[in-house]
Amino acid sequence: MFTGIVEELGEIAAVEPLPDAARLSVRGPVVTADARHGDSIAVNGVCLTVVEVDGDVFTADVMKETLDRSSLGALRPGSPVNLERAVRADARLGGHIVQGHVDGTGTLLSREPGEHWEVVRISLPAELNRYVVEKGSIAVDGVSLTVAGVDGESLTVSLIPTTLRLTTLGAKRPGDPVNLEADVIAKHVEKLTAGYVPGGRA
Known part of the structure; x- marks a missing residue:
């Protein structure tokens, strides 16, 4: 983990x-x-x-x-x-639970530089849309990020200077692919409630 x-x-x-x-x-x-x-x-x-x-x-x-x-x-x-x-059992969980099991890839669509951060928009595969919520967590190329917005076809994240400087996300350009891993907790909740929600997925 x-x-x-x-x-x-x-x-x-x-x-x-x-x-x-x-x-x-x-x-x-x-x-x-x-x-x-x-x-x-x-x-x-x-x-x-x-x-x-x-x-x-x-x-x-x-x-x-x-x-x-x-x-x-x-x-x-x-x-x-x-x-x-891999995280040690006695370490602080500074981001969120990431399994390293990538769900799919997205494409970096745009970057909007700000004074202290950048807003990055990434395409969202349709099969992952149901797991992504505003203010929820997502791993992008292994970086734990908070979802700033989601519209069904894409998501946006805000990158602080440290993330821009110390990860690959600082150099990614529109058209570049990125690995996406949705929050595993959302997947477990979906499976556990599938029998109780009309149209739920098992």
């Missing part, structure tokens, strides 16, 4: 295509400081399992389903990535 508080802006060191998969080598001195084989590290919001650690680079295998459902397949050597180690 993660919290959506990015620890480090890392970099893709290498990409090795495999049949129906890929092997990513990711440079991140902070997250590799205590990383071991089998540990979980979120890369742009996708939970990956550490296969090997070599200095400040860790390697992880990415299966086809993950490549299909996320933007990891578009990464190239040199691509910046948001990195977060």
